[in-house]
Amino acid sequence: MTRYRALADELAHSIRTGVFRPGERLPSVRQTCAARRLSPATVFQAYYLLEEQGLVESRPRSGYYVASHPPARLPEPETPSRPDGDSRTLDVSALVFEVQQSAMYRDLVPFGSAFPSPLLFPLPRLGRALAASAVELDPWCTVDDLTPGHAGLRRQISQRYLVDGIAVAADEIVITNGALEALNLSIAAVTRPGDAVLVESPCFYAALQTLERNGLRAVEVPTHPRDGVDLDALETAIKRHAPRACWLMPTFQNPLGATMPEPAKRALVELLAVHDIALIEDDVYAELHFGRERSLPAKAFDRDGRVLHCSSFSKCLAPGYRIGWVAAGRHRQAIARLKLTGTLNTNVPAQLAIARYLERGGYERHLRRLRAALATQQAQYLDAIARHFPEGVRVTRPQGGYFLWLELPPGSDALRLHRQALEHGISLAPGPIFSARREFGTGLRLNVGHPLDERADAALRTLGVLVARA
Amino acid sequence: MTRYRALADELAHSIRTGVFRPGERLPSVRQTCAARRLSPATVFQAYYLLEEQGLVESRPRSGYYVASHPPARLPEPETPSRPDGDSRTLDVSALVFEVQQSAMYRDLVPFGSAFPSPLLFPLPRLGRALAASAVELDPWCTVDDLTPGHAGLRRQISQRYLVDGIAVAADEIVITNGALEALNLSIAAVTRPGDAVLVESPCFYAALQTLERNGLRAVEVPTHPRDGVDLDALETAIKRHAPRACWLMPTFQNPLGATMPEPAKRALVELLAVHDIALIEDDVYAELHFGRERSLPAKAFDRDGRVLHCSSFSKCLAPGYRIGWVAAGRHRQAIARLKLTGTLNTNVPAQLAIARYLERGGYERHLRRLRAALATQQAQYLDAIARHFPEGVRVTRPQGGYFLWLELPPGSDALRLHRQALEHGISLAPGPIFSARREFGTGLRLNVGHPLDERADAALRTLGVLVARA
Numbered sequence: 001m002t003r004y005r006a007l008a009d010e011l012a013h014s015i016r017t018g019v020f021r022p023g024e025r026l027p028s029v030r031q032t033c034a035a036r037r038l039s040p041a042t043v044f045q046a047y048y049l050l051e052e053q054g055l056v057e058s059r060p061r062s063g064y065y066v067a068s069h070p071p072a073r074l075p076e077p078e079t080p081s082r083p084d085g086d087s088r089t090l091d092v093s094a095l096v097f098e099v100q101q102s103a104m105y106r107d108l109v110p111f112g113s114a115f116p117s118p119l120l121f122p123l124p125r126l127g128r129a130l131a132a133s134a135v136e137l138d139p140w141c142t143v144d145d146l147t148p149g150h151a152g153l154r155r156q157i158s159q160r161y162l163v164d165g166i167a168v169a170a171d172e173i174v175i176t177n178g179a180l181e182a183l184n185l186s187i188a189a190v191t192r193p194g195d196a197v198l199v200e201s202p203c204f205y206a207a208l209q210t211l212e213r214n215g216l217r218a219v220e221v222p223t224h225p226r227d228g229v230d231l232d233a234l235e236t237a238i239k240r241h242a243p244r245a246c247w248l249m250p251t252f253q254n255p256l257g258a259t260m261p262e263p264a265k266r267a268l269v270e271l272l273a274v275h276d277i278a279l280i281e282d283d284v285y286a287e288l289h290f291g292r293e294r295s296l297p298a299k300a301f302d303r304d305g306r307v308l309h310c311s312s313f314s315k316c317l318a319p320g321y322r323i324g325w326v327a328a329g330r331h332r333q334a335i336a337r338l339k340l341t342g343t344l345n346t347n348v349p350a351q352l353a354i355a356r357y358l359e360r361g362g363y364e365r366h367l368r369r370l371r372a373a374l375a376t377q378q379a380q381y382l383d384a385i386a387r388h389f390p391e392g393v394r395v396t397r398p399q400g401g402y403f404l405w406l407e408l409p410p411g412s413d414a415l416r417l418h419r420q421a422l423e424h425g426i427s428l429a430p431g432p433i434f435s436a437r438r439e440f441g442t443g444l445r446l447n448v449g450h451p452l453d454e455r456a457d458a459a460l461r462t463l464g465v466l467v468a469r470a
Numbered sequence: 471m472t473r474y475r476a477l478a479d480e481l482a483h484s485i486r487t488g489v490f491r492p493g494e495r496l497p498s499v500r501q502t503c504a505a506r507r508l509s510p511a512t513v514f515q516a517y518y519l520l521e522e523q524g525l526v527e528s529r530p531r532s533g534y535y536v537a538s539h540p541p542a543r544l545p546e547p548e549t550p551s552r553p554d555g556d557s558r559t560l561d562v563s564a565l566v567f568e569v570q571q572s573a574m575y576r577d578l579v580p581f582g583s584a585f586p587s588p589l590l591f592p593l594p595r596l597g598r599a600l601a602a603s604a605v606e607l608d609p610w611c612t613v614d615d616l617t618p619g620h621a622g623l624r625r626q627i628s629q630r631y632l633v634d635g636i637a638v639a640a641d642e643i644v645i646t647n648g649a650l651e652a653l654n655l656s657i658a659a660v661t662r663p664g665d666a667v668l669v670e671s672p673c674f675y676a677a678l679q680t681l682e683r684n685g686l687r688a689v690e691v692p693t694h695p696r697d698g699v700d701l702d703a704l705e706t707a708i709k710r711h712a713p714r715a716c717w718l719m720p721t722f723q724n725p726l727g728a729t730m731p732e733p734a735k736r737a738l739v740e741l742l743a744v745h746d747i748a749l750i751e752d753d754v755y756a757e758l759h760f761g762r763e764r765s766l767p768a769k770a771f772d773r774d775g776r777v778l779h780c781s782s783f784s785k786c787l788a789p790g791y792r793i794g795w796v797a798a799g800r801h802r803q804a805i806a807r808l809k810l811t812g813t814l815n816t817n818v819p820a821q822l823a824i825a826r827y828l829e830r831g832g833y834e835r836h837l838r839r840l841r842a843a844l845a846t847q848q849a850q851y852l853d854a855i856a857r858h859f860p861e862g863v864r865v866t867r868p869q870g871g872y873f874l875w876l877e878l879p880p881g882s883d884a885l886r887l888h889r890q891a892l893e894h895g896i897s898l899a900p901g902p903i904f905s906a907r908r909e910f911g912t913g914l915r916l917n918v919g920h921p922l923d924e925r926a927d928a929a930l931r932t933l934g935v936l937v938a939r940a
Binding site: 104 | 583598605612648650651654679680683790791792810815820
């Protein structure tokens, strides 16, 4: 499975980036077999997959060509959000719970879910690593691996930063119960109740819930659905509200899928340095890039330890293991102390298991497979949405992750659609849960992390009808 | 090992409770072998152990007798604490960190540690349960077992309550990252910044740290070193400060080891019901009772869901697994929501592993062994302390857990002793870290959860010299 998917992914990338143009002939199966030392079956499988995705078409007795009519696509949203610029205390948590609670049942079509399909992860192999770690466990680990966490795991994480040229020492890293604890600890370390915190608009609802719980004031900053937060608007907000921190997702933002270009990330960190503001960088989708290169995190441009880079293995390797971390820069000690008084420590066997898995290799191979699967699913969903949804709908095309953001036609009501969809056994994540002012009434986050099977396709058709009717 | 320890434990209990009195002859080895269907080797081993503990003496050609001069004992502390009755915001956290950080090295004699020896736990057998759970993991568990947690584990915990006649439904239980998260969630659920919270005096330093972090005011209530918190004083404090919650450890209190008699626990819950105050009950040492019967928790007397009963498997079964829970009564939904926005979920394979371990049986056998080991160690430490420490020292004799509380002679300085001891490679938990006002300058919590080997005995001798010199 790996080989043909890898080949299909590579060719899809070449098509998307214009190396092969619409109507051009792809290398023949025979050529490709010889050049790549692959079997004909593998190459055929790759071409079939590309055909299924609508990227190539076969012409009898002639070979494979880049599709001249690429799959139907709806336009992308192009308008940045326009929040009012005020700061406010929050009361969104109850709405978020109401919506999210309804998405937690296994028998719903999980378009509103925050998680990709667990079947995409190497859980059996991880399980064997966990089994070996558990059986060989040195009892003293339960004492030695107290916060900041298992030294071997922190070293492995540090090495992964280094591959991207980012210097993060192992002793700057604190292991946490998933990224969410890392983010919560970060907010607690750099703010006091009443402080202003800048967030994207729309933004991840858990950020709003954390600000609400900590008595902080949220300032929503205009955000472009493809390029992320607007730096001019961010500077204006800084001058007006003197915030203590920004909580941002510069890469594959939740819910938009937006990614700030690297120069913008660099400028962001420089701007925050001038005003001495901490950046809490939520980077949990970083590994899920469809292109060859990852987009560097803002942390890569941090010169004075002001970026608290939060991530985890939950979305890219080990769902349910609850192993995350924060590369905490100058806030390292504060974070470790908050962790010690909050949850004391993180599950030791799981830390050892992930360290062992990373040591033994195979992570890159898994990631390539996962990225290819998510890219394929995204293409299939985009195609199905174009087929089933009415004109006037816009949809993003993120370069990674597993969320699409839809803008429904003016006058639509995403919260109403969410309730109607539930009656059809479909969960949704409606726009208002991503906003301090319950804006984005026509917005919708759609999870494409689950295969587009018949049930999902039928669910999209149902949604299309509901949207058209409204 | 099990059998002779069990026999020794039973005989030690009979001696301590006066069934056999000083100077009386114990049943002969032959009688005991026949009555218990044990081998002579097993019975001899039990008698040797009791001899080592100073509880029995052998008389040549006559048999074993209850020691006529029972092991030397220092007097118990008898005076309840006398806090000033005021409420105050806190700034003890830095001191606690300074002291606790110094205790985290494996090569120190761990008298200041909060953990018992990890060698006391069935980590290999647990590891096999974890291995089986990990390898057989249903991928959808990572979604289904989201907070409040794995249904099978919550059912097992509910059944354990039922054995003691306590009705706690599985759906009242929220699984947490150890008891500390349970306690933190409980405080967050029932208080707002500025509220007063009643605590024991002295009390567990993590309680003080949590109150400090949440901007709460601590009111320390007089506490007896054997019988726990003083209910009259508690009522006075309620009337004066109108607290929102009490955070108490009614059983094997940390650091005193005190246990409130059951009628006092009942009266406590009734008193709190009259004033509509929540009880956060930290009950992590409950399973570590030396006597045959456990002391019921205050939760047993809860009629209206006001007790948040917090516990974990960290001190009795699975250190490092970070599996705790809160039986949250009427605060169940609030707790689950705080957990969802705080750490989202608890490690799924560990939840499954503990559920599997509990299902397969063997937990009771492990607990009997653990209790016997801790009881034996306590007796050995008490004996060694009596030999090595000067007159004027008092020491508690808790009926469970693995802490002793020492009161040094007037004028001693436990913080200074802690620093001196560190230079000798010995960690200590000095009294002031258990107090909002850094009181208990002559108090010392001593961990007896590690075997009294030669190094530990030498360390006690060193401490005795340092105390005598001061």
